[in-house]
Amino acid sequence: MNWQDNIAIWQANQEKLPDYLKKELTNIQTNQAQAEEAFSTDLEFGTAGMRAIMGPGSNRLNLFTVGQATEGLARLMDKLSDTEKKRGVVISYDSRFHSAEFATHCAQILGNHHIPVFLFDALRPTPELSFAIRHLKAYAGIMITASHNSKEYNGYKIYGEDGGQMPPKHVQIVVDEMAKITNLFEVETASVTELESSGLLTYIGEDVDQAYLAKLKTVSINEELNKSQGEDLKIVYTPLHGTGKMLYRQVFEMNHFKQVYVVAKQAILDPGFSTIKTPNPEFMETFDLAKKQADEVEADLIIATDPDADRLGVAVRNSQQKFEVLTGNQIAAIVTQYILESRHQLGQLEPNSEIVKSIVSSELPAKIAADYEVTCCDVLTGFKYIGEEIERLNETQSGHFLFGFEESYGYLLKDFVRDKDAMQAALILAETAAFYKDQNKTLYDAMQEIYQKYGYFVEKTCSFEFEGLDGAKKMKQLMQNLRSQLLTELNGTPIVKIEDYLNQVCHQDQNTQVFTEYPKADVLKYYLADGTWLALRPSGTEPKVKLYVGVETDSQQAADTKIENYQQAFSDLMTQ
C-alpha cells in the first residue's frame, strides 16, 4: 500500500483516534516528507522491540501500532494451553508522554482475549517489570518505554516468562501474527470496568515493590562494609525525571547508604525532560545540575539512571577533584574488579564463575576475569542474550553467573532480574565507592589502578546517522560493501582477522572458517595486528550505524591518539 492510501485509511477511522492524534494527523499532512515517512512502511522489531517517534502512522509509535503488537502477543497466547494462557501478562510503563495510556490500551487488548493482566498502578522501572514476571509466574511482560531517547520517542518491549526480553524465535511469532493484522483499527479492546469486575485486570504495586526491594538486598557482597562505610559516602542521585524516583530512597537506605541527595528538579516526573537535552546518562551535559549539587554537598560520586531505570551512568571526582563521567566500559571494569576481588577476599568466589558481556564491549573486564580464573562469555548486542546465557547456566548447572554488562551502560548482578538493572548497578557502585573510600581512594583512583595493572584498554563508540525512509537500505548496503571488499589494513596496520556475524564466517590467514555459536547478526568485527579491534553494526534501536573501537596501550594519551586515528581512518572509508 502506498502512503497516500494509508493516510486515507487513517482519515476514514478518525472517530477512533483520541483528540491529540486527530490533530496530529491533520498537521502531519502539511509536511509531505514527514507524512511519507510515517505512513509508507511499518515499524520493525529491533534489538529491543519497537522504538519510534510518537505520532499518527504505521511507522510511528501510537495506540494503534502498540495495539497491533499487543494483538500479536495475544494471538500467540491464544495458541497456548489454557493453563499457560491464564498465567497472564505483566505491564509496566515509564514517565513518557502517553506511556500510561498505551499500557492501559495493551491491558484492554489482552483482556479482550481473556488473558489476565497485572498492570502496575503507576510507573515502574523496566527491571522491576522483569522481576515481576518471574515473581507472579506470568507468561509474558510488556514495558512501555523508549529508554534514554528524547521526549518525542516512545517504545514497546516484550518480555518472556523467564523475565528476559523475548528471544527472537518467539518475537517472530508475534511479528507473523502482527503481519496478519492488515487494518490496525480492527483490533478490539475490552472496557477497563468490565475487566476489573471480571478479575482479568489486577493492579499491582506495593507488594511487588516490597518483594523486589527484598531481592535487591541480596546484591551487596560485603554488607559489613556498607554498614560501616555507607553512612560516610555522599551520593548525588538523579532519576532524570523517570521511574528511578519510585524506589531509589528505599533501595539506598535499606542498604545503609544514608547520605543520598536527590536532584530535586529531576525527581519531578516530567515527560518533557525539561532540564536536559536527552535523558541519557552517558552524556556529560546530563550531569550538569547534579554536578552543581554534588559540589555544594561535597559528594563523592554522582549516579544517574535513565527514565526506565535500566541503564546507569556515573560521574566521579578525578585527580583535580573535578567530576568526570565514566564510560559504560569503565564502570564495568571497576565493578568487575570489585566483585571478583571482594568475593575472592571473602572466600566467595565459586569455581565455574562467569561474567557475560557483548561482543562490542571492552576486553578489560575479560582480562580481569582471567586473572581470577573466571570465565568471560561473549554474546551479541542486546541484553536478551545475556538473559539467555544466564538461563543456559542455570539449566545446565554449568556455571555461576556473577555479572553481565554491555558498553551501553547496562549491568546486572543477580538473576532475579533478567535485563539490565540500574538499581542493582547503583547499589554495587555505592558499595565499590565505599570500599575505595575506606582506603582514601575514589572510583577514579580505582580506574587508574586497573589501567596500571592490566593495561590501558580504552574504547570509543561513534555513530553515523541514516535517517529517513531509505536509511535502513543504505545501512545494509554499506555493510554489504564492506563484506564484498574485505579490508586488509587500516592506517597501515594489517587486519589479521575479520568476523562476519551475518554470514557466520571468520576470515583469517587467507582461510575462511564457519562459526555458529551466535545467532546471525549484521555485525563485522575487525582485529588488527596491534591488538586493536573495531566493530561495525547497524543499531537496532536508532537509525544509525555504530562503530566501536577498542585499543590497548601503555598510557591514556597513547590510547586516545590511537583511537582517534583509527576512528578517523574508518570513518573516512565509510564516507568515501
Ligand SMILES: O=P(O)(O)OC[C@H]1O[C@H](O)[C@H](O)[C@@H](O)[C@@H]1O
Ligand atoms: O546498539 P543498539 O542496537 O541501539 O542497542 C543498544 C541497547 O539498546 C537497548 O537498551 C537494549 O536493551 C540493549 O541491550 C542494547 O545494548
